[in-house]
Amino acid sequence: MTTIRQMGRILLTMSVILIIMAIFISSEAKAASIPEYIKVGLRFGDNAASTYTLSSENGFVLGSITDEGFKETLPLPAYDTLIAIIEGNHIALRDKENVLISQDIGKNSCLLPLDYKENGLITFEGNKFRGGIILNTQSNNRIKAINYITMDEYLYGVLHKEMSQSYPMEALKAQAVAARSFAVESIGRHYNDGFDVCTTTDCQVYGGYEAEYPRTNQAVDETSGLIIWANGQPAPVFYFKNSGGHTQSIEDVWLSSNLPHLVGKKDPYSPDYSWIATITFNSFEQQLIQAGYDVGSIESVQVGGRNSAGAVSKLIIKGSKDTLILEKERIRTVLGPSLVRSRHFNIGEVYMGKNSIVFEIQLMLSNGSKTKNADQNINIISGDGKIKSIASESAYITNGKETVKAKTVESESKIDDSIVATGSEVTFSGMGYGHGVGMAQDGAIEMARQGYNFIEILKFYFTNIEVR
Ligand SMILES: [Zn+2]
Incomplete structure (x- = not known):
């Protein structure tokens, strides 16, 4: 039996714990903030080269990246073009006449436009960037190139790639906050490569200065820090x-x-977004082999279950050797996320869409000897010879005594998991596009x-x- 006194003690202990937790959480919250700079891998791994061309209208400054940010080491005001090239085990700098400027720029060196404090731009391999370019050697004797840039400047180059600058400002601002949150969570994602984020959909698509628009920059500015x-x-x-x-x-x-x-x-x-896609069993088998599954020749494909949100959670693939059950997002990863655009799908051509009531008019026309299905529109010839076309769903039928509306059949979006695809291909009919999270x-x-x-x-x- 718990006495009232014991209860009081328990409540007291619990409130002490809650206070400690609150202090812990608030100090955590203060510790976490948005980093000022982000390192974006432009060229690395197999995509790196052994020489790059950089240009800047008003010259360059060479510096190094420290914990406190950029530190100038060598101003280069006389050069509008520089060639970075691997020489020996180092990165050397040459001018456009191939005259040596530096035989070894050292590790973690960064080239900035001389006017970087006035938002000067640097051109790297033909594309303009804000911030600077860090150059480092990498194991295959090529140069890893990283764009060193402030968080909001990075987001300038991301936003339009994620949501077109033509969309309403409040949507762009929501996207800017989401992209900033994603970037903060992504800091160090490519730690082993020596930078934070890459420029592809693996992280967020980043297009540098060329991808900027006034409206998307405005959305970043108006949500700065959020x-x-x-x-x-x-x-x-x-x-x-x-x-x-x-x-x-x-x-x-x-x-x-x-x-x-x-x-x-x-x-x-989310507005209606319906799609339909077909893949042959042969291609499907290849996709499965690439993903590490060998079921033999595919014999059938069917839905094996749905989650509470109505999306397919299990796809059953029966093959001549084995039966495979793909689960959750693995279904799209294996089949291709742009083929199976979402997991809200049916097997077969069973319409899936939003607010989709289709009227099928079953109106028969007869001349006494032949009977024919009426088309979508019916032409009526009046007594004075004028022809009027009306939609068949607004047609009424009368026998002289009673008048009824032409029969309509509502064919709404439906889930049908009874269909098993056999033969040589499988068709998916779905709605929506993407993984669906967030x-x-x-x-x-x-x-x-x-x-x-x-x-x-x-x-x-x-x-x-x-x-x-
Ligand atoms: Zn990445």
Whole structure:
């Protein structure tokens, strides 16, 4: 039996624990902030070269990157073009007439435009960048090139690649905050490569200065310093194109457990996005082999289960050697995420879409000897010879006594898991585009059109979050 005194002691202990936790969380929160700079790998690994051309209208300055930021070591005001080239085990600098300027620029050296404090630009291999270019040797005797840039300058080069600059400002601002959060979470993602993020969809697509637009830069500026917080911590965030009507919980996509701010919800804002795709069993077998599965010749494909959000959670592939069950997002990874655009799909040509009521008019026309199905439109000839065309769904039929509307059949979007694809190919009919976790970009655009601001948009797609 727990006495009242014992209860009091337990409550007291619990409140002490809560206070300690609150102190812990607030000090954690203060410790975490947005890094001022980010290192973006432009050329590395097999994509690196042994020589690069850099140019800058007003000359260069060579420096090194320290914990405190950029430190100037050698101004080079007389050069508008520099060649970085591997010579021996070092990186040498030459001018455009091939005259040697430095035989070894050293490790972690960074070239900036001389006017970098006035937002000067540097051209690297024909593309303009803000910030500087760090050059390092790498194991295959080539030069690794990294764009050293402030976080918001990096986001300038990301935003339009993620959401077109033509979309409403509040949607662009929501995307800017989400992209900044993603970047903060991505710091050190390529630690082993010597930088933070790469320029492809592996991280976020980054196009440098060439990808900037006034409206996307404005969205970055107006949200500067803001990221998404969940449970007192900077939150990992995800986004994708279109939810197909319901977003996904992260545990239903990649993880075995959930994150409370990444739970699936009904999404009335993502507009209708239906798709249909067919893959032959031969191609499917090749995709499976590339992914490390050998089921032999595919005999059938069918849906084996759905999650609570209505997305396919299991795809059963029966082959001559083995039966394989692909689960969660692995289905799209193996089949190709641009072929199977989402996991809201049916096998076969069973229409799946949003708000999709199709009227099929079953109106028969007869001249007494022959009977024919009426087309979508019916031409009526009136007594004075005028011809009028009406849509067949607005046609009425009368026998002189009673009048009824022409029969219509509603064919709504439906889930049908009874279909088994056999033969030589499988067709997927689906809705939505992307993994479904976090913010639907199409939905964010629609919310902005309906007058929601960027914080309301983010708070709809991410549960129990703060934007600060
Ligand atoms: Zn990457």
